[in-house]
Amino acid sequence: MDPVASALLESWTIDLKTVCLLLALAALYSRGWLRLRAELPDRYTPGRLAAFAGGLAAILLALASPVSTFGGLLLQAHMIQHLLLIAVAPVLLLLGQPVLPLLRGLPRRVFRDALGPFLACRELRQVGRALVHPVIAWSALAAAVIVWHWPPLYELALGSQAWHEAEHACFFWTALLFWWPVVGVWPSRSTWPRWAMIPYLALADLVNTGLAAVLTFSDHVLYASYLSAPRLWGISALDDQAAAGAIMWVPGSIAFLIPAAIIGMRALEPAGARRIRSINRRSVPRIPARVPIDFLNMRVLGPILRYRHFRTCVQTAMLGLAVVVIADGIAGPQIAPMNLAGVLPWTHWRGLAVIALLMAGNLFCMACPFTLPRDLARNFVTPRYRWPSRFRSKWIAAGLLATYLWAYEAFALWDSPRSTAWIILGYFVAAFVVDMVFRGAGFCKYVCPIGQFHFIHSLVSPLEVKVREPAICVSCGTHDCIRGNARQRGCELQLFQPKKLGNFDCTFCLDCVQACPQHNIGILPVPRGQTLRGDRDGSGIGRLNRRLDVAALALILVFGAFVNAACMTEPVMTWMHRWHVRLGLSSMVSIVTAVYVAGVVVIPLICSAACGWVSHRCRQGSNRRDLTCSFTLALVPVGFGMWLAHFSNHLATGWNAPIPAFERLLRMSSSGGYPVASMPGWLPPLELLFLDLGLLFSLYTAWRVACRTADDGRTSLAVMSPWSVLASSLYLAGVWIVFQPMQMRGTM
Amino acid sequence: MPSRLRWAALVVLSRGIACGDGGAPLFRTDTRDLTITMFESPAPVSAGPANLSVFVQERKGLNPVLDADVSLRLRAVASGVEVLARLTRGQAPNKLLYGAPVMLTESGKWDMSVTVIRKGDRTEATGTMEVAPTSGKASSYRNYLAFPPLTITAFALREMLIRRRARG
Numbered sequence: 001m002d003p004v005a006s007a008l009l010e011s012w013t014i015d016l017k018t019v020c021l022l023l024a025l026a027a028l029y030s031r032g033w034l035r036l037r038a039e040l041p042d043r044y045t046p047g048r049l050a051a052f053a054g055g056l057a058a059i060l061l062a063l064a065s066p067v068s069t070f071g072g073l074l075l076q077a078h079m080i081q082h083l084l085l086i087a088v089a090p091v092l093l094l095l096g097q098p099v100l101p102l103l104r105g106l107p108r109r110v111f112r113d114a115l116g117p118f119l120a121c122r123e124l125r126q127v128g129r130a131l132v133h134p135v136i137a138w139s140a141l142a143a144a145v146i147v148w149h150w151p152p153l154y155e156l157a158l159g160s161q162a163w164h165e166a167e168h169a170c171f172f173w174t175a176l177l178f179w180w181p182v183v184g185v186w187p188s189r190s191t192w193p194r195w196a197m198i199p200y201l202a203l204a205d206l207v208n209t210g211l212a213a214v215l216t217f218s219d220h221v222l223y224a225s226y227l228s229a230p231r232l233w234g235i236s237a238l239d240d241q242a243a244a245g246a247i248m249w250v251p252g253s254i255a256f257l258i259p260a261a262i263i264g265m266r267a268l269e270p271a272g273a274r275r276i277r278s279i280n281r282r283s284v285p286r287i288p289a290r291v292p293i294d295f296l297n298m299r300v301l302g303p304i305l306r307y308r309h310f311r312t313c314v315q316t317a318m319l320g321l322a323v324v325v326i327a328d329g330i331a332g333p334q335i336a337p338m339n340l341a342g343v344l345p346w347t348h349w350r351g352l353a354v355i356a357l358l359m360a361g362n363l364f365c366m367a368c369p370f371t372l373p374r375d376l377a378r379n380f381v382t383p384r385y386r387w388p389s390r391f392r393s394k395w396i397a398a399g400l401l402a403t404y405l406w407a408y409e410a411f412a413l414w415d416s417p418r419s420t421a422w423i424i425l426g427y428f429v430a431a432f433v434v435d436m437v438f439r440g441a442g443f444c445k446y447v448c449p450i451g452q453f454h455f456i457h458s459l460v461s462p463l464e465v466k467v468r469e470p471a472i473c474v475s476c477g478t479h480d481c482i483r484g485n486a487r488q489r490g491c492e493l494q495l496f497q498p499k500k501l502g503n504f505d506c507t508f509c510l511d512c513v514q515a516c517p518q519h520n521i522g523i524l525p526v527p528r529g530q531t532l533r534g535d536r537d538g539s540g541i542g543r544l545n546r547r548l549d550v551a552a553l554a555l556i557l558v559f560g561a562f563v564n565a566a567c568m569t570e571p572v573m574t575w576m577h578r579w580h581v582r583l584g585l586s587s588m589v590s591i592v593t594a595v596y597v598a599g600v601v602v603i604p605l606i607c608s609a610a611c612g613w614v615s616h617r618c619r620q621g622s623n624r625r626d627l628t629c630s631f632t633l634a635l636v637p638v639g640f641g642m643w644l645a646h647f648s649n650h651l652a653t654g655w656n657a658p659i660p661a662f663e664r665l666l667r668m669s670s671s672g673g674y675p676v677a678s679m680p681g682w683l684p685p686l687e688l689l690f691l692d693l694g695l696l697f698s699l700y701t702a703w704r705v706a707c708r709t710a711d712d713g714r715t716s717l718a719v720m721s722p723w724s725v726l727a728s729s730l731y732l733a734g735v736w737i738v739f740q741p742m743q744m745r746g747t748m
Numbered sequence: 749m750p751s752r753l754r755w756a757a758l759v760v761l762s763r764g765i766a767c768g769d770g771g772a773p774l775f776r777t778d779t780r781d782l783t784i785t786m787f788e789s790p791a792p793v794s795a796g797p798a799n800l801s802v803f804v805q806e807r808k809g810l811n812p813v814l815d816a817d818v819s820l821r822l823r824a825v826a827s828g829v830e831v832l833a834r835l836t837r838g839q840a841p842n843k844l845l846y847g848a849p850v851m852l853t854e855s856g857k858w859d860m861s862v863t864v865i866r867k868g869d870r871t872e873a874t875g876t877m878e879v880a881p882t883s884g885k886a887s888s889y890r891n892y893l894a895f896p897p898l899t900i901t902a903f904a905l906r907e908m909l910i911r912r913r914a915r916g
Contacts, residue, residue: 003814007843069842117909159772161790228773230785230803232844234810684885688892695896700903713911735893739885 011069018063022056032105052096058089073229075244087255090175094183132180134192141178142207144170149211151222158225195267198260205256215245294522318369329421341417343657351651354644362458365507370427374435387442394549401449405560406596409567410589441492456557457640458503464526472520473498481512488515494540501538502531532633533704545630554632555604558639562733563599565646569740608632611722618718619710631723634701638727641694642734645687652683687738695731775875783807784873795855795882801840801847802862816866818846825857855881
């Protein structure tokens with residue numbers, strides 16, 4: 001192929017956001033189309049699906065293909081881009097009859113709870129009907145086309161990306177309105193008879209022809225930018241403009257006149273018109289009851305998860321990895337980025353664990369290697385004692401968690417492979433000793449700080465190990481899920497499945513799944529954060545919103561997320577060093593200790609007590625402690641957002657860090673030096689998105705808690721307001737952290 | 749004023765900024781054999797990361813030149829900081845252009861020098877570029893920062909509609 005032609009065809013400017021949006025729309029439509037096709041096969045034909053896909057492809061062609069790339073150099077390319085956005089993409093999208101498939105493709109809760117009130121609003125429906133009224137729709141497109149072709153505005157769009165996008169948006173959305181009555185989008189009803197669409201289209205063509213004639217026959221270049229742009233192949237700007245006019249004239253007119261001709265021919269066929277009317281008269285089908293997805297019943301994944309030794313296999317793999325990390329940490333080079341103990345636990349494991357919590361559930365505890373040695377030892381020795389009742393709370397774990405967060409920064413554990421190795425080894429020993437003395441899973445439930453991190457954050461996870469059919473459990477007399485049987489132990493964390501509440505204290509060990517003789521336990525999707533909003537008594541955990549120890553744990557994790565991330569930013573590190581020098585201290589430990597005591601203990605206590613006091617003042621008669629505990633749990637999502645932002649930063653900047661460490665360990669020749677930290681461009685937006693979603697989720701949870709607490713909307717707002725301020729302040733702190741230069745830990 | 753002159757004046761005043769997905773043209777130089785056009789993106793370029801592209805054409809016939817070796821030297825007038833970059837077609841979205849991402853460390857005037865080597869012939873084009881002060885991070889990510897307030901507004905509207913409907 002000619003190199004110039006080849007270069008032309010390769011000049012795609014694919015914007016990730018546009019592609020993601022188009023793919024999401026395609027997925028949404030396909031999902032809805034599949035559901036509707038089962039009920040209305042004659043309306044939702046494969047042709048509709050193809051038309052919608054074609055519409056999306058036309059948008060992609062307009063915005064990402066060489067047509068877009070060369071739009072700034074050649075007016076004719078720009079004109080093709082506009083034609084795609086005005087006359088091709090909207091028509092194809094509307095031929096796909098997209099309203100119902102897009103709505104039906106949405107998750108049921110989003111459709112019903114989020115969009116439902118808007119769809120049912122009379123005023124909004126009136127606005128929608130008005131917008132697609134032929135007079136308004138026609139005028140909107142004509143105005144958009146005329147106004148944007150006025151040279152000063154066209155120049156504005158050529159010179160600014162934002163205005164260019166605004167121009168395209170205007171063309172696309174007004175064209176969508178214009179074609180709506182022409183195509184006849186179901187289930188909206190047309191206000192004008194079909195034949196009226198013929199003059200409607202003819203008049204639109206008149207406007208198009210007028211503009212095209214101006215471009216074609218003008219004796220000067222209308223858009224100055226094209227005069228200054230480099231000319232391709234000697235095509236003068238004036239010739240280019242005339243060609244653009246011709247494109248607008250001929251294909252543009254065809255786009256208006258062919259539909260007019262089709263409508264005219266159909267109007268002359270009485271049988272055809274009757275058939276369309278009969279289809280249009282059908283009522284919108286009701287949404288069928290949802291069949292929940294059960295991951296244990298999935299075709300490939302199900303048998304793997306149900307395999308009796310699945311957990312042991314995963315734990316063994318993790319144990320092997322832990323042994324390698326410990327060995328390298330103790331015997332390997334004490335430079336963190338070159339040592340597996342310096343990168344795998346701090347960069348990869350933490351990042352993958354929070355992503356697993358976000359996407360699925362507590363998968364780390366499922367694969368936890370620390371409990372594997374004691375499981376093996378319990379085959380020979382049975383522990384004698386029950387966990388002391390006075391320690392059946394999260395206070396020990398909360399203390400250990402705060403200590404761990406402090407030690408991480410105070411002793412720069414991320415930079416010390418040997419310390420990391422000893423901590424992992426110590427963890428194995430602690431888990432072994434505790435669980436060989438006490439029955440059940442006392443270590444997981446009451447001691448393990450990592451486990452508590454996962455228990456708290458799995459409250460916003462989308463999956464839960466839960467009963468499939470509660471009615472079956474009513475007739476169950478054996479309660480094997482908690483008691484176990486001869487073949488399988490029951491839940492060691494004392495969670496009785498029929499009364500289990502959310503993911504709290506659940507290690508996803510799947511012992512209950514194996515033990516249940518009715519096979520009535522699955523891994524099911526649940527609304528995120530349901531437990532945070534509710535006020536129910538759960539088996540083995542009681543009422544979370546009345547437990548001070550759980551509230552303390554949540555506070556440590558929420559504030560710890562921000563303190564932990566802030567301590568790796570340049571301004572905070574400089575500030576700490578300045579104080580270190582000013583006070584003449586021998587080490588940074590006392591400064592870090594002061595920061596952590598203030599940031600993880602004192603400030604959270606003061607903030608939650610003050611917010612609780614204000615909320616209590618707004619809602620007299622409520623229990624202040626319960627109120628404070630409930631709202632404290634509502635802060636968990638914003639804290640989780642910060643952990644996600646922080647750990648995804650490490651994972652994205654140091655994902656390739658273990659490669660040289662493995663190469664060294666396996667005595668392979670290096671593939672090219674050590675990983676150098678670099679921040680991908682998509683990372684800050686992703687981090688902000690995590691924070692955004694965390695804040696919104698926290699505010700929503702606080703609102704639901706407030707509605708539960710107060711009777712009317714005004715009181716609810718007042719009760720939640722101090723917590724909203726606190727969540728928003730944490731969010732702003734998070735945004736500030738994301739914008740600061742970061743210490744790239746785990747990389748060279 | 750004759751119409752062509754009027755339009756030419758407008759061209760000069762408007763500092764033609766047609767985006768050829770190399771960005772906006774910065775300057776154009778005609779040498780003995782070649783026409784070299786320099787593009788900047790974003791336009792106007794500000795301190796920080798930027799994409800600079802060069803369009804090399806044969807002077808006769810204006811056919812694109814795709815087999816040249818193009819390099820760029822930037823020098824901040826105020827501080828003397830220099831940035832060197834090798835421009836390739838692979839790095840430019842428009843594959844007729846040669847492009848490279850560069851890091852402009854400061855705002856102000858920068859001298860630019862483009863060197864094009866083709867079939868042993870070396871051609872140089874020079875120009876200047878005005879780099880605006882860096883835009884704040886908050887403004888760069890305004891969409892993400894606007895997302896929570898917009899969602900909260902939509903949620904408040906939704907709650908209002910639900911309550912109004914419940915009242916009948």
